[in-house]
Amino acid sequence: xxxxxxxxxIAPLDSLWLAMDRPQNLMVxxxxxxxxxxxxxxxxxxxxxxxxxxxYPVFRQRVEPAGRLxxxxxxxxxEDFDLGRHLRRTxxxxxxxxxxxxxxxxxxxxxxxxxxxxxxxxxxxxxxxSGAAIFCRTHHALADGLALARVLxxxxxxxxxxxxxxxxxxxxxxxxxxxxxARPRLPGPASVGLDLAGAVVTEARGWVTATxxxxxxxxxxxxxxVVSELLLGQNPPNPLSGEPDRAKRIAWTGLLPLDGPxxxxxxxxxxxxxxxxxxMAAALRTYQQDSGVEPVDLMxxxxxxxxxxxxxxxxxxxxxxxxxxxxFPSATASPLARLAETKRxxxxxxxxxxxxxxxxxxxxxxxxxxxLDRPVIDFFANKALGVTTNVIGPRHRRWLAGAPVxxxxxWVPGSGRHTVGVCIFTYDGTVRVGVITDAALVPDxxxxxxxxxxxxxxxxxxxAGSSDAGGARPEVRPKVRPGRRRxxxxxxxxx
Numbered sequence: 186x187x188x189x190x191x192x193x194x195i196a197p198l199d200s201l202w203l204a205m206d207r208p209q210n211l212m213v214x215x216x217x218x219x220x221x222x223x224x225x226x227x228x229x230x231x232x233x234x235x236x237x238x239x240x241y242p243v244f245r246q247r248v249e250p251a252g253r254l255x256x257x258x259x260x261x262x263x264e265d266f267d268l269g270r271h272l273r274r275t276x277x278x279x280x281x282x283x284x285x286x287x288x289x290x291x292x293x294x295x296x297x298x299x300x301x302x303x304x305x306x307x308x309x310x311x312x313x314x315s316g317a318a319i320f321c322r323t324h325h326a327l328a329d330g331l332a333l334a335r336v337l338x339x340x341x342x343x344x345x346x347x348x349x350x351x352x353x354x355x356x357x358x359x360x361x362x363x364x365x366x367a368r369p370r371l372p373g374p375a376s377v378g379l380d381l382a383g384a385v386v387t388e389a390r391g392w393v394t395a396t397x398x399x400x401x402x403x404x405x406x407x408x409x410x411v412v413s414e415l416l417l418g419q420n421p422p423n424p425l426s427g428e429p430d431r432a433k434r435i436a437w438t439g440l441l442p443l444d445g446p447x448x449x450x451x452x453x454x455x456x457x458x459x460x461x462x463x464x465m466a467a468a469l470r471t472y473q474q475d476s477g478v479e480p481v482d483l484m485x486x487x488x489x490x491x492x493x494x495x496x497x498x499x500x501x502x503x504x505x506x507x508x509x510x511x512x513f514p515s516a517t518a519s520p521l522a523r524l525a526e527t528k529r530x531x532x533x534x535x536x537x538x539x540x541x542x543x544x545x546x547x548x549x550x551x552x553x554x555x556x557l558d559r560p561v562i563d564f565f566a567n568k569a570l571g572v573t574t575n576v577i578g579p580r581h582r583r584w585l586a587g588a589p590v591x592x593x594x595x596w597v598p599g600s601g602r603h604t605v606g607v608c609i610f611t612y613d614g615t616v617r618v619g620v621i622t623d624a625a626l627v628p629d630x631x632x633x634x635x636x637x638x639x640x641x642x643x644x645x646x647x648x649a650g651s652s653d654a655g656g657a658r659p660e661v662r663p664k665v666r667p668g669r670r671r672x673x674x675x676x677x678x679x680x
Contacts, residue, residue, distance in 0.1 A: 202325035216595035224586035232349035328502035360575025437619035445645030468636035
């Protein structure tokens with residue numbers, strides 16, 4: 186029997202995504218499942234009903250708008266729910282290759298949902314090579330990207346002959362190890378100020394008693410640096426920025442093996458996440474050079490998961506994440522120096538209070554009421570080029586209704602003046618990167634994709650060369666600013 190809560194208030198952070206919708210940047214999460222064969226579509230539909238619609242009621246619910254100034258919108262059951270309204274069957278025309286699938290998806294990226302019905306749709310696509318594809322669009326108000334990746338992969342199984350019975354979603358992890366410390370829950374807008382003040386006092390006592398004055402001073406310095414970045418940081422002029430329009434372009438790499446990047450990461454003392462983000466920094470550098478400008482570092486926003494990855498997803502789903510800023514070292518010319526700088530900046534974020542601060546900020550914005558949220562959101566969103574996600578998917582092959590899943594991609598939406606969204610998704614020993622760009626400002630996302638592939642190929646060659654040299658470790662020491670320590674002790678500042 187389907188679970189139904191019939192009517193429930195939309196959480197502040199979830200309602201924030203409803204308020205952020207813009208014609209040029211809809212708050213819609215986009216994902217695609219690549220299939221090596223054509224599945225039994227009737228079985229896919231049955232599996233969708235059993236594992237998604239019956240388990241997560243929000244997929245059968247619509248938004249009831251807030252009825253007064255301080256009121257909250259609600260999820261309510263769609264009494265006219267029709268699965269056929271949300272499922273589309275289509276066949277690609279022409280060659281049925283990646284380009285054909287990309288053009289098909291682009292036609293739908295800027296189409297708003299009907300607000301009178303649940304805010305999602307799924308396209309069942311035949312004619313993609315010798316197989317098929319599933320293209321999904323889901324409003325961010327339903328859930329965050331990591332949760333929706335688990336929901337989508339819950340349609341799949343480890344066994345190709347599995348029946349469409351209820352099953353738990355497979356684990357997917359964020360590529361970054363940054364996590365948020367525990368924080369007090371804010372009960373309502375009237376007490377936000379008091380709660381924030383109380384949280385600062387309480388946690389400050391804990392810092393002093395638990396780790397001493399040195400740690401407290403170090404954290405205070407980092408907090409000052411983070412606040413300065415949040416308020417003053419921005420991207421310098423570059424050929425990828427501007428005022429976006431509605432039309433979007435999309436492109437992705439082929440399946441790229443992970444052995445080489447992993448080997449270089451081990452040799453360089455870096456994580457796989459560091460290597461992949463460094464390759465994206467190289468792609469942004471190449472794009473700027475090919476556009477005839479001197480490359481500059483470019484800032485993106487990176488989601489940080491706040492869920493317990495070992496716990497099941499709650500029936501109401503919702504959003505449990507925050508965002509932090511990461512500045513790609515795309516001005517750095519040397520591949521190994523760029524990797525070292527990527528690692529240093531990611532390590533700084535992992536030991537930074539930025540996660541907790543941005544989580545509190547998003548919570549407060551979600552509670553301030555209509556009218557104030559848009560300018561505040563735009564102020565912080567416009568500091569970045571877009572959003573970059575890195576997701577670690579299942580490490581072994583999955584199957585959907587008898588068809589092998591050959592790859593997965595998923596993009597979270599941009600906001601404000603975001604023009605470039607990046608998804609890095611590892612699956613079954615491979616990685617694939619995809620980009621969504623503004624069609625007017627970045628009309629050729631394939632250039633970014635090709636540059637990313639070229640950088641990973643270079644990393645593979647570097648790793649192989651180090652192995653041939655007897656495993657000598659490449660030198661990836663980060664640059665040290667004058668007057669700064671190399672060991673990363675207090676006094677270093679985030680770029």
